[in-house]
Amino acid sequence: MMAPENETFTLKDHSDVPPYIWEIAHQLLLGVDDKKLDLREPQPKKSLESAAAYIIFVYGLLAVYGVFSNLMLFVHILRYRLYKDPTFSFIINNVVSDVMKCVVVLPMTLYVLLVQNWMLGELLCTFLPMIQDIPLHVTMLTYVFLSWDRYRYLRHPTLPRLPAFVCTIGSWLTSVCLVLPYPIYITHIDLGMYVKDSTFDGVSICVVNLTDDMKEYMRGIFLVTYAGPLAAISYFFVCSSRELAYHSNAAAVYFDSRTRGDGRSRTDSNSTVTATTTDLRSSRGACSQDSRYSTDSYADYGRTRYETHEPEVDVVKEKRTQYYLGTIITVNAVCLCPLMIMRLARVALSETYDNSSHFDYTYVIFVWVGFLPTCVTPLVFTCWQMSRSSKKRLKGYFRFSNRKLRHSCEMVVTSAGTPASRLKIVESSDRLEDVCQINRAGCAGSSFC
Known part of the structure; x- marks a missing residue:
């Protein structure tokens, strides 16, 4: 100063x-x-x-x-x-x-x-x-x-x-x-x-x-x-x-083994390979005889492991x-x-x-x-x-184009002459148009449509 x-x-x-x-x-x-x-x-x-x-x-x-x-x-x-x-x-x-x-x-x-x-x-x-x-x-x-x-x-x-x-x-x-x-x-x-x-x-x-x-x-x-x-x-x-x-791949192997669980004990007449855990273990043993540290032996071991243990993550x-x-x-x-x-x-x-x-x-x-x-x-x-449904509902509030389509279809009249209930909010504009077409087709032939 x-x-x-x-x-x-x-x-x-x-x-x-x-x-x-x-x-x-x-x-x-x-x-x-x-x-x-x-x-x-x-x-x-x-x-x-x-x-x-x-x-x-x-x-x-x-x-x-x-x-x-x-x-x-x-x-x-x-x-x-x-x-x-x-x-x-x-x-x-x-x-x-x-x-x-x-x-x-x-x-x-x-x-x-x-x-x-x-x-x-x-x-x-x-x-x-x-x-x-x-x-x-x-x-x-x-x-x-x-x-x-x-x-x-x-x-x-x-x-x-x-x-x-x-x-x-x-x-x-x-x-x-x-x-x-x-x-x-x-x-x-x-x-x-x-x-x-x-x-x-x-x-x-x-x-x-x-x-x-x-x-x-x-x-x-x-x-x-x-x-x-x-x-x-x-x-x-x-x-x-x-x-x-790594865990994602392990979970995929585990899910694949669970979905094929009933077919492990059966052999298809047109197939030459039996999908059993015993075959996996025997193949791992065969690989270990050829090469103890071969890549295939480790792959089979990992596959057998995740067929018997559910992923921890x-x-x-x-x-x-x-x-x-x-x-x-x-x-x-x-x-x-x-x-x-x-x-x-x-x-x-x-x-x-x-x-x-x-x-x-x-x-x-x-x-x-x-x-x-x-x-x-x-x-x-x-x-x-926030849950996925809440996110979709929140996004629907900001979709101006969907609002216009929703307002155009919200007063659908039935063949009996009574107004239908208000349509629920639909996330996709394409799906909303399909709903409108279905409602129009349902009341075709009625004097109120």
Whole structure:
């Protein structure tokens, strides 16, 4: 902020203050030419002042909907006791993290984005970056544990699952440890201690020291909390997909053997091959005599195994779970990517009065997009838990062409002269036309048609 004209300020001894702090204070005091400006009151950023109302509205809408949808998701999991499955226990941890983002992190971040001067005190100056990053790190670590647990389950269905509660506590403790170095790079200066003027009482500056060490730390945070977890999650999901393909083939062999169960003990007169388990075992023995480790012997052994043991994994259910979990994680990774790259680039770029507006608008957009998964995750979960019939019925509500056809056929009159009952909703427009034709053909010859 710019000092009023014809007034001078006496500075106390500031030998203990680093020179870069006084450069920032000088820019702050000379930034705005306003004699009546009171630095003890929140001063909005000039670059965002015209769009502040719209920014507050979209951020508020995101926060309110995020809290409401995640609480409904939490209640749904508790009501139907889905938490007994470790997968849903990890989702509960993610719900807690998302609620913290919407209730605590998002309002404070919005305040810092819109207000030029620092009014939150020394404590929040030190701990606000930690509070902002902890839920983000918890979300990524939760997804790592979730994908790891699913891979272990699909590979060894009989082994015990990962302890969800222990992994949850570990994700929060690990996230806290990762952000502990933040206070080293943050400095809070109370200008009232150095400027002999009552108008500066309680006026402070909160700055981040972008030194070489800070750059290395931010690069390490990017790799450890974003790039590394995404690589691990991708690896576990690829392995899980392979295991699902293996179980799917095994289930197909088991189903084929069950459908041919009655024909195993019979031999067709026109066939030279008897489909019995004994023949499979004898053929496996013949192959083992020729080559103990031949491919055919292993194939016959696997076929015999899955004819006698039912598959231990519900392939259809696990494929559905794999699809929706992959969607949730992908949305989170894509939405968070611009913000993480911007934070990494911010260390290398310098903000000046000429480009400050570009930085402000970019941060406002990227932060909003970064918090968008708090609203998307409950929607994907709803689609996940919704039955197929409910989905088809919901899709039918949005098919305008079907509505027109339905209205054209809903008043069908019978030959007795009484109106027929209202037609049920038909998912396919082709099938709806067939129903109309059948009804018209049924009342042909009647004077009411």
